[in-house]
Amino acid sequence: MPASDIYAVADFCLIPMGTGESSVAEHIAECQRILEKSGLTFKMHGYGTNLEGPWSEVSKAIHDCHAAVHAKGAPRVATDIRIGTRVDRDTPVGDGNDHKVKRVEEILARDRAAVS
Numbered sequence: 001m002p003a004s005d006i007y008a009v010a011d012f013c014l015i016p017m018g019t020g021e022s023s024v025a026e027h028i029a030e031c032q033r034i035l036e037k038s039g040l041t042f043k044m045h046g047y048g049t050n051l052e053g054p055w056s057e058v059s060k061a062i063h064d065c066h067a068a069v070h071a072k073g074a075p076r077v078a079t080d081i082r083i084g085t086r087v088d089r090d091t092p093v094g095d096g097n098d099h100k101v102k103r104v105e106e107i108l109a110r111d112r113a114a115v116s
Contacts, residue, residue, distance in 0.1 A: 005054040009096035012081040013048035014065055016074035030072050031065035038064070041094035048080075052096045055085070 016027040032049070035042045038061040040053040051058055066077050084096075091099070 005056050006085045006087070007053070007091050007093070007096065008055040008058045008083050008085050009050070009052045009091070009100075010058050010062070010081060010083045011048055011050050012062055012079055014062075014069065015078045015080075016069050016072075017076040017078060019074050024074075027069045027072055027074055030068045034064045034068050035061055041097075043097070050097045052094065055083075058083070 014028065014031055016024045019027065028044075032042075032044060035049065035051065038053075038057065040051055040057055040061055042049055042051045042061075051061060053061075062079065062081065066079065069077050
């Protein structure tokens, strides 16, 4: 990662519009194929996808998802994106989102142990 590129942890929800179908699963599957090829760490969830890596690569992957979904026939695509960065400590590549979840789970486990 170039020194000028910031490690980013993103959550995005890509919404194909104007497809004439109530399900957008085929379009979302196309985006997931793009993410698989990107080499970035990602995880799809019920209402979007967590994605992490260098900011420029994360942005490019989301751009490429838009292009692929348009190519699949969606005349419009809207995307909500949340991106977090952190420079006060190193984030191991691929561990940004998992570390956040693990930390909260540890706190909850500690609380349950204290009640027992």
